[in-house]
Structures are given as C-alpha cells and as structure tokens.
Amino acid sequence: MNKPDSLNSLSRGIASLALMLTCICSQAFCEDAPAKPGRPNVLLLLADNWAWPHASACGDKSVSTPTFDRIAENGVLFRHTFCQVPSCSAARAVLLTGQAMHRLGEAANLWGRFPDRLKVYPGLLAQKGYVVGHTIKGWGPGHYKGKKHTGINPAGKKYPSFGDFLKKLPGDKPFCFWFGSHDPHQPWNRGAKFRAGLDPARVEVPPYVPDHPVVRNTIVDYYAEVQRFDHECGELLKLLKSRGQLANTLVMMVGDNGWQMPRGLANVYDAGTRVPMAIQWPEKIKGGQSLDHFISFEDFAPTFLAAAGLSAPGEMTGSSFLPLVTGTGESSWRSAVFLERERHANVRAGNRSYPCRAIRTKRHLYVRNLEPELWAAGDPKTHWAVGPYGDIDNTPIKELILSQRDKPEIRPFFELGFLKRPAEELYDLSKDPHQMKNVAALAGYAELKRDLTHRLDAWMKATEDPRAGDPALVRFDSYEYFGMPARKKKKAPARKKKKAPARGKKEAPAGKAPASLDTPIRHSFLGVGNASKAVIVGEDGSIEWKVDLPASDGWVLPGGNVLLALYRTRGFPNGGVVEIDRKTKKIVFQYKGQQRETSTVQALPGDRFLVAELGPEPRAIVIDRSGKVLKATPLQCQKKNFHMQTRMLRMLPNGNYIAPHLLDFAVKEYEPGTGKVVRSFPTDDRGRAKRDWPFTAIRLENGNTLIGCTNGNRIIEVDATGKTVWRVNNEDIGEKLFDDACGAQRLPNGNTVITSYHANGDRVKLFEVTREKKVVWRYSGMTTGFHHFQILTTNGKALKNNTWK
Template structure:
C-alpha cells in the first residue's frame, strides 16, 4: 500500500512538471504613449514597425483595441488587475497607488509557479508601497537579457517588457534627420497641416521605431533559448500619443491602441480581429492560458476563444467598449486637485462621451494650474501644443485650438464612420436625440453594473486622492501652498 502511494506521488509530480513545462511563457511588451494607428500594418505610410507587423502576421492583429483609461497609471492598473479603472480606488488616477487586495495577474502567475519580472516602465508612475505592496507589482526589475540568463529554465516565465518610448520629450527634428519624408506624415484633422506639426509627429514616430527595435531584440533572446513557439508575445501601448486631443482624451486618438498577439504553438497566423476588445481582457487571457482560475472581480474576459485557442465561452468580441478618465494631472485652478471626469461608449458607428463636470477645463486651465506645466497642464508640452497656443488668435487656427483646449459640452456624439477623427459633435442635433439617449442608457447601465462610483449611490472620491509625485509637493510649497 505504501509502495503504491509513493508511486502515485511520483506520477503526480511527473505529471505536474509536464504540465508546467507545457504552460506558455508570456512576454508582455508595452510602450509608453504609443497609440493607434501608428504601425505599418495598420496602413501608416511613414512609421516603420517591422516587429509589430511580423507579430500581427504570425498571430492576431486587433483592429479595435481600447484602454480602460487614457492615462499611464490607471491604464496599467486596469491591465494588471483585469478590471475597469474606476473600480480601483486610488488606482484610477495618475501618480497614484494600487491596493494589493485587487488580484494582480503577475502575482497570480507567480503563485502558480511562474517566474516574473519587468524592465523599465511597467506599473506606474506612483508609489506602490502606499497602500501595502511590499514589492513592485510586476515583480523584480532587471534587463531582459539578465532575466533570461538567470531564470529557472524549469519554470515558465511572465515578463513585463516596458519602455519610456515614445513618451515626451523628443529630440526636435529627429524624425526628419532619420530620413522620414515629412510630406507623407498624416496630420489628424483636428490640427492645421503645418511643417512644425508634421515634424513633431515624425519625432514621435522616431521613438516608436526605437521601441519596435527593442522588442525585436527581446524576441531574439526567446528564439535563441528555443522557446519562441510556446511564448505568448503581446505588443501594445498604454494609450494614445502625447499630443493635444490625444493622450488623456476619450477620442480614438487618445484611447485606441495597437495590439498584436502571437503564440506560435496555438494561434493560427494571419488572423485579423475587428470586434472590440479592452486591454482589461489581457489579464484573464494570460491566466486562462496558464491554467490559473480567473478571479470573479475581473471585468475583462479571456480572448483565447476569439483567437481560436479555446472553445469560446461567450460570443466573440463585444458590440461596444466602455472606458473613461478621472484625474490625469491636477490641471485645474491652483490649489485644487480636481481632475476631468468623463466616460465613453464606443460602438461600430458611434462614440458617446459624458463629461461629468463640463465647467472644468478638459486640458487644464489656460493659466494658474496646480500643476507646474501650468498652461493646459493636462496636455504634454511640445511643439504642436506650443504652435497652437502661439497662433490661437489666427482665425484659421482658432477652430483647431478650440478643439484641443476649449471647454466641452456635457454630452458629445460622433459618427465615427463619417467622421473618423471625431471632430463634429452631433449631440445637440435633434435628428440624433434618440441615438444619444439609447447610447447614454447603454453606457450608464454598464457603469452601474460594474460599480462605477460616479454612477452609483457611493462616493466618488477621485479628486481627493493623493497625487503621489514628489515634484508637485515641492512646487506647491515653493508657491506658498
């Protein structure tokens, strides 16, 4: 009897090791401020992204991937926890923290036997220790080369491969100097077509290309280790590019991101997925692939069914996606810490935005902001922003300036098929009143069902949460606050 028990234990151990060996590695590659559609495979005529394009061709290209919030910390918190940003307390804001009570896919994988780690910008920015984390939420930090050399080869790994590219500042003129044809740079219709703006976008492209080459180097390490085919490789960004009316905004240019997923062993190549997905779907996808139970708290759902890896547990994709924002930086009047609360629902044709407090300035006040950037502080500084401000009194420029910096109405409605850059607000057109009400009801129902404090009976304390950037404290003290 004892001998049989021992043999059974040995068999279980061997089976467990086999299962562990078969579990996929995960390389999660996330850029900082890289937005859709800035990749060659999406049709951009200038930026060159051969690594992303290859991943898309060898796996799945997602055409409609959206973040939970177009701001670094809440977007990354939502990805890490698989939950909508507004469910995460302080984690809904930039330069915040994260309560370890929220399940974290990196730690769930570690607890299941994965070796985890991160490089450069992964979680944050913020103070992860403020609410109880004893270590970085994405595991130990190291270069990926070091991680691959020192890891336990008997364990699967999950590595968050981050970057600060293409976050500002840029070396001015770097795009043109690299050989890009500035005449071919697409300029969104909410900017005037000016050389200074084309050059600024090209400088952003230059850093996108540098990021793409970093990912290529990481993939080569996995290939050299002989583990490429059983590694899930995901490449995406945390929100749109750091330009006016993009990053921090709920239009597609702020909230839609590139996304490609490759898993050579399981995913058939050449797939193109046109339904809506949220980056909150990544955590449950990773967990299901690793055989780890998905916590009920997660509002995202696994994409393995959509990619043909598993039998779909629900209808493929979504008919709509919901996202929003609270405080990016404290950009209202000094010394207030208010953000710009807004929520959005995006369908195949429509984008509806609810601006919760339209008396606030969406990009920050014109002057006297709590944040040291001061003028329109919720928008990253750079040549495009400065050109629009400098030429705001030009009658030809004034409409563009208003689109980027003026106050906005309580409700915005855009026909995304006729108006892909979302510049013509139809919310006040009586012909679209029924559409507004239908989308509003759909959005509010979702927000209520997922516990958004702004749309339930609970408090909505987002403006009162600490802004955990040391530079702000020094700035306020210097100004007598």
Template structure:
C-alpha cells in the same frame, strides 16, 4: 492481480508522462508594453510612414487586433486594468499617483501561484505610486505598506532604453530550470519628450491624419513621435532575437500593446479615439494562425483573463474582463456590446492645469461614442505637450484666425466644453461632429446615456450621473 499490475504500471507511466508534458507545454509569456502609443502608428496598421519591421513581422506571424481600447487615456489607471483584469472604477485607480491596493489580485500573482517565474522590468510600471514622492507621501506609503510590487513579482527592475534588453537577459538567466516564465517589459518610447532624431522621417513627406492641421510644427512633432516608435521597434527586435537565440521564441506567447493613446492632439488624456485606441499584437504558434486579424471589441481589462486562459489558469472571481482567447483561435464572437473608459485626474493641481481635475466618462462601440464631461466649465488642457512648439504654434494660429475652422471651433479652443458629445464614429472617425441633442439621434444617444448611467451606478462612480432624477 498479476494481470492487473502491468496495466496499472502502464497507466501510472502514462499519467506521469501526461503531467510532465502538460507542465512543459505551459507557454512562456512575454508582455511588451509601449508608452503613449495609438493606432495606426505601426506599419502593420497600414501606416506607410513607419519603419517597424520587427513588430510588422510579429503581426505577420501572429494576430493583429483592430479594435483594442484601454480603459483610460492615461498610464496609471490604464495599467491598473491591464494587471487586475478589472475596470478603473472597480479598482479605484482614478488618480495619477495612486498605488494599486495590496488586496487587489493581479494576473501575474495567479501565474506565480501556478508555477510561473514572474518579472517586471523597464520603465516604471506606475502601480506603486509616483516615482517622485514628497516626504509626506513617502511616510504614508511606508506606514501602510503601499508599495507592493516587489512582493507580487519574483523579479522587479527598472530602466529605460537599452537597459530593458539587459534586464530581460538577466531575468531569463534567473528563471529556474523547468519553470515557465512571465515577463512584463515596459518601454518609455514613444512617451514625450521625443529624443530619437536619427529615427525620424522627413516631416515634409509624412501623411498627416485628418485629425491634425497641416502646419510646420505639427509635422515636425508627428515626425518626432514616429521616430520614437521606429526606435522602439529596433529595441523590441533585439528582445525577440534574444528569445530566438535561447530557443524560446516558438513556445512563448508574445503580446505587444500600447498602454494608452499617444500624447498628440486630441490623444492622451482625452476620450477621443487617439486617447484610447491602441495597437495589440499576439503571437503564439500553438494557438494563433499566422497573418490573421481580429475585429472584436477588446478592453484593456480583458488582457489578464486572456493570458490566464491561454495558460490554463482560472481568473480571480473579482476579474470582470473577458478572455479573447477564442478570437486568437479565429472565433469572432463579441465579448462586449459596449466598452467603457474613464478620464481621471492626471498630474498635479498646479494653477492653469485643468487636466488634473478632468473627470470625463465614455461609452462606445464600433458605431457610436458618447462622452460625458461633468466638469464642462473647464477648458481643454493638453496632457504632456502644453510646452511643445506644436501647441504654441496652434495657439498662435488660432488667435490670428489662421487655423483651419474645424480645429478652432472644436472643444480644443473653447472656453468650456459641451456636457455631452455624441459621435457617429463610422462616418466621423475623427470625432469632430457632435450630434448630441440632434433630434434624429436623441433615441440612440439616450440608449448610450442609459448604458453609461447603469455602469456608473454598478461601480459606484463618484461623478454625478448622466441622467438626473425626475
């Protein structure tokens, strides 16, 4: 017995040390989310018009993801997927002002159960319904307890601009000693209206993408969008400096992402690339080799399961997203053969605003994309820029017959849209050449229709299925 006691004491000491080390090694997590931000609008994505040194440095110290896509081209449904680890249909977040059901588990709740101190700050997180509710809505929300985020998080605050940094400092001051933290910081940039003229480049010197016409107002509009991202970068740099000053920079998993595509031409509110393709950067020295890139397909619903995986926490059984932790470690095994996204109602049903009722669906991979427009009889309506000088100029040029043909003859100015759009996105990345119905692409198009059809059935989509009964 005397011989056993020293070994037992040693074993208990090592076990205690291991458990303490394990707790200490749980990473802090900072999730930085920009608002309406597409690839390639960061310097690290090769855009030379940008001045984004903070995010470029973050990418050089971590990993840049080239194929990250949101599950919807609007903030509310997209964010519901980010937080729940599930697709938009699965959580029934198809309406812009919908609150996230209180019974749906979010990944920050699982982090909190595992000992994390959790918080959300900055611009509205959008998952407790619209910030501007009529009395009739407020009454229902109160009666049924539909505002849930103050119960889901330890710290909840809202504000824009410099207030985000103030709130993050306040949150960090409140984190109990010895607890890891999770903070979700929401930025309003580069959401319209654009209000950062001092950060804008010269409109005449920027490089326009192929998907935009070269006009005076288009240049000014894009320069203003770039200015907002440049300002965003400055503010994110201040937050990263705060982590460094507190000695938290190297033991924090830092993830930066766009919530959905930019409110630019054929962007936000559409299922084209600019509406879904977002920047994604991750830095965590314990896991990620500096200056690396990943080319695997990533869905917005993958974020929560990935963060939980890095923290050593099992995801909720309802989560359908796939962890891409392996990609952070250099393993390029694909999680997805196809990605899916949903365009739900956006804004109000005011007269002339078809965007409130647009219910399109898409399935895509790195080579092809199918868009299904069941409400094909509705014309295109821009989201968030219908009153902009850029859009007014485009309408005028179109009516005068002066707009470049490829812009005048796409769905942008058509009185109605095709029910199906099928694109070879390797050879047509701007998605202007609709191959739907072409004999040489019929077999492949049917393959994509079948995938979308299956997905819509599985998740009980209310929209008519793309393959009708015989």
C-alpha cells in the same frame, strides 16, 4: 461589465466574490508551486503612448514597424483595442488587474497609489510557479507599498534588462515578463538613429491639429521613437528564438494609450484610447488573423491567466479573448467598449479631476462629461503640475497652438482641443472618424443617443461605478497626487543683492519647514484624512497610534477612545461613524450612514452623537448608541454635489447647529428639528472665483465665528453681524503654508492651528499662528495632509477649556 453584451457575467458579483476569495486562499497559491508542463511563457511588449494606427501593419505608410508586422503575420492583428482609460498609471492598473478603472480606488489616477488589496496577473502567475519580472517602466507613475514605482512595482521584480532576467531563469520554470519601454513618450528626442526614411512631407497630419511644419517635424520625431521601440522588441524576440523559447511564448505587443496630442492622451477620443496590438503564440494560435472585435485592457489579465490554465478571480470585469484567436470564439462577444477617466495630471484648482464616461461602438462614440463646468484640458493657469492646460503634455505642437491661438488659421484648433466641452458629446464615425463634429444635440440622433445612454448607464451600474449613483462624487479628487509641480520659468536675476539669513538659520522653501524653528511649542494631535487615515502624533512627531480607516472628522473622547466619521468604504458604503477602543483598536460602536456620505460627527451628552449625512436630502441627525435616529434636521444647501454640501457640522452651546456649506458659500446656524436658518454668514465677499468654500466654522467664546475657507486658503473671524474682524492667509504670514485650508482650531491661548489638506511630501501639514499672524509651530511629518485634526497636548499638558475644531 466590459464583457460580451449579455452582461450575464454579473454572476461574478459581490456574493460570489467572497466565495472566490475563500477558494483562492485555500488553493495552493504558493511561491514554489511546481509549474505544469507545457504552460506558455508570457511576454508583454508595452509602448508608452503609442496610438492607432501608427504601425505599417495598421495601414500607416509613413512608419516602418517590421517587428510588429511580423507578430501580426505570425499571429493576430487586433484592429479595435482600447486602453479603457487614457492615462498611463490608470491604464496599466487596468491591464494588471483586469478590472475597470473606477473599481481601483487610488490606482484610478495618474501619480496615485496602487492599493495592496488589488490582485494582479503577475502575482497570480508567480503563485503558480511562474518567474515574474519587468524592466524599465512597469506600473506607474505612482506609489506602491509606500515607495515610488521605480523601486518596487506590481509588474514584478525589476531587472536591468530582459537578457539579465533570462540568465537567472531556472530552466524548468515558465516566465512572465513585462518589457515597458519609454518610447514613444515625449520629449521625442531619443530616436535620432531611427529617423532614416522618415519624411515630414509624407506624414499624415490628423485634422485636429494644424498642418504646419512644426507639426510635421514633431510627428516625425514621434515616429522615430515608434521605430526604435519596434527595433528593441525585435531584439528581444531574437534572444528568445536563440534560446528555443519563442514557440511556447505568448507575445503581446501593444501601446498603453494614445499619443500626446491635443485630444489624444487623457481624452476618451480614439486618439487617446485606441492602440495598436498584435499577439503571437506559435504553438496555439494560427497566424495571419485580423480581428475587428473590441478588446479592452480589462481583458489582458484574464487572457494571460487563461493561457496558463488559471481561472480569473471573480472581481475581474474583463474576459479572456483566447477563444477568439484559437478558433473557439463566442458569437456573443461585446459590440462596444466602455471608456472612462478621472484625474490625469493635477492641473485644476481644488485638485479636481475631469471625470468622463463613454461608450464606443463601431459606428459611434458617446461621451458623458460629468463636470463640464471644468476645463477639459486643465486650468488655463498652472495649478500644480505640467503647466497651463496641463492635461495636454508640453510638446512643440501645444506650444505652437497656444502661442498662435489668436491667428484665424490656428484658432479652431485651440477651441477644439483646449476649451470647455458640453455635458454630452456624440460622434458619427462613418462621417467623422476623428471625432470633431459633436452631433449630440441634433434631433436625428436623439433615439441613438438614448440607446447609448442606456447602455452606458447599465455598464456603470453593473460594474459598481461609484459615479452611477453620485455623478458629482469627488472621491477621486481627494486621492493623493505624488507628481512633481510644474517647472517655473527662470526669471532674470535681480540686481539687488539678497540679504543673507541670520547665522545658524536657513530659509525655508515655500510650504516646507525650516531646519529649525525658534519656538518651545510642542503639540500632540489626532489627524484624520482620506489618504492619511486616522493617526495620533506625539509631541516628538512620532506616530503613536494609527488605524487604517479613511476618516473626514475625528475626536479623542475624554475616556480615551477615538470617534471617527468615515468616508465610504466596502463595509460602510455610505460612510458612517465608529468609536474605536484606543488600546485594542476594536470598534465598540458603529453607525452606517443612510444617505450617500457621512461627513462629520460630534459626541453629545447622554451617549448621543450629532452626525451630518450628505445626499439627496442632506440632514443633521442625533443618534443614540443603538443607531436610532432621535432627531433629524433638514439642511438648506445645494443638492448637485453631495460631497460639498457640508463639513464640520457642530452643535452650539445654545443647542442650535452650525454648518459650513461649501458650494453655497455660507455658514448657516440652524434651529434643530425644523431646519429653520436663524443666522447666515456669507464667505463670497471676494467673489466666488476665489473659492472661499467654508469648511470649518467655530463659534468662539466671544460670540464671533472662526471660518476656514478651503480653496480660498484663508481663515476669517466674523462678528455676530458677519463683519470680518480678523483674517490670515499666505500673504500675511509671508510663506505659502496654506494649501486647501480645511481644518482649524482656536487654542485657549488665542492662537489658531490650521491644516493644509493638499500639502504632501515634506511640506507643512499643520501650523500655528498667533493673533499677530506669526507662525510659532509647524508639523511636516507624514506624506499626506489632514482633512481635520484635534490638538491634544501642548508641552506635555492636556489642553483645558479646549475650544472646538
């Protein structure tokens, strides 16, 4: 874990976790537990995107930070603090939970969801009598307990200001308060009053951006907000001192991640992960200290708990650094820090992350890019959020480099910050402190690289990183993204007057349902997904039934029970299959997957089930209710990306299997047992850049095959020779309803129902189109899309002769 080098903290493993949870539940963690006398207050002063070394105490002569300097003088300046993950929501989640990013589920992503299961230090302190609160920006951006982070937050109850919080504070209670400033987050236009003394000619321009007047002036704007943050923190400390509470308050002032520059925020280089940090606690910590020990954000929660006299829960991967600053430090403190990232902004086709893992020592930085074929800075064309190269936020510096990328003096900066990167990067910080010259391929560094690789692998395994066993895992890509789409540039108004819609009707925005739809059709259905779980939606749109299990495939069986193929969970580490009693919600049958992932399930006659298992040896298996494998059939597909091997595998009436293989761009029909491919339908007729990955394949009664192409956002019907005889996409229907068309179902009336997995908010999740490509029904309820579904009834009648889905 990200602890002292011995890694002996693995004793806080899964076995002891269960015991720890039992102990925690049995202790008096009640809201009104009396506070022990002498316990310190905890005050976190958190900046938004403040990078090392931009404080005068850190050696930056261009900026003035008297409050930060005073805290360092009265306490400790930390020279090697790293945020662990260079992304706002994820970094703050690590800070709150004391756990490495990859252990946090949906909280590992920007604009994700903070799971209720995660323990946070403010909550643990509150259960021991602390009064907890925050102001301005707590954890976020994202959703917590079903609401946006601005309404309810794991950092505690929100207050208008620190002063308001103190006014309501009982005199006998210690407090834990989070002051989360928006400074110095771009657009860097809030610090005008604090520009005095800042000179563009005197700022130091880092070598990874051009030395240009636009750059120098932008850095000054950034510094002005750093100085504004420092001033606001000074006012908070004056207020504490006036109340006589400063001496017994542990104050930490720190940035949440690096600055918004190319190779800064969203990158595991120092510009994105190394942050200024100083703490003071006059009653316990001697002033004037400067430490070079590696501190990770995982250490904050254990440290705050230790200061309050509490032990850290066993799942925390960080360590309290109090012994280092109180004079009882350990000689075995870590000699490296581990860094990582998953999805920052949603800026790549397919909602892809750019997964990285890294190890940073005093001398070197080793980076492993797990998907180097992707664009590190985001796709060159806007996918959803921010804009082109959207993992670099929109600033004057980004605009300068993009607009002048073809000039010889600017081109090197574009190539360094915006283009694709190799699978491995290695930097010698003694010669290259800004990490610009990759030496990973040089023979002289081979032995060092092997050592760093081994240490990184050991940490990933010790902290149960899901990518340790499956580097191509796409779990983090499948989590819902709650961020807004990029703003489109305004077009010149058209001269031709637009025809008004018919009276009584409103035009629908792209992907959204109109106010009314002139159709008598009403469907009920089972919907399944990773974020949406498994739900049955009635014809009136209400949720009639739900289980909190992430599922990729599901059926309502003739007897009424629900059959699900599960994503990987704690109880099903390789996914699995469950049958659930619809009335009691009890599991009446289960099978735990034997490969890396379980993607689909289909009930067969004779109490048997057809299951698709993904992994090093992808296979279709037939199991009975005891879980015994009756037949195994190898699948012929790529083995680099397990998650994308196959979906919606089904048994045909002739006994063969049909399997859509996404990254093979082919639907294959197999002979059971032997695995012989008897027929194959390619889906790359438009070129593979279109990403017509086959997700669903349905053999129709007429012998044709209906295929749903996910990222390609189209449905095609092919005949026995593979010739396309029917297709439908957004252009055909005149609306942008297709958004990752995973599932499809051909109804008895010949219409086709389609799911848009990545439709979120109030956008359309399911819609029905006729053979003539007219939309006749749509569903836009819930907030997340479905991986797959099953239409159950139409206008009160159960579907008969219901074809496959």
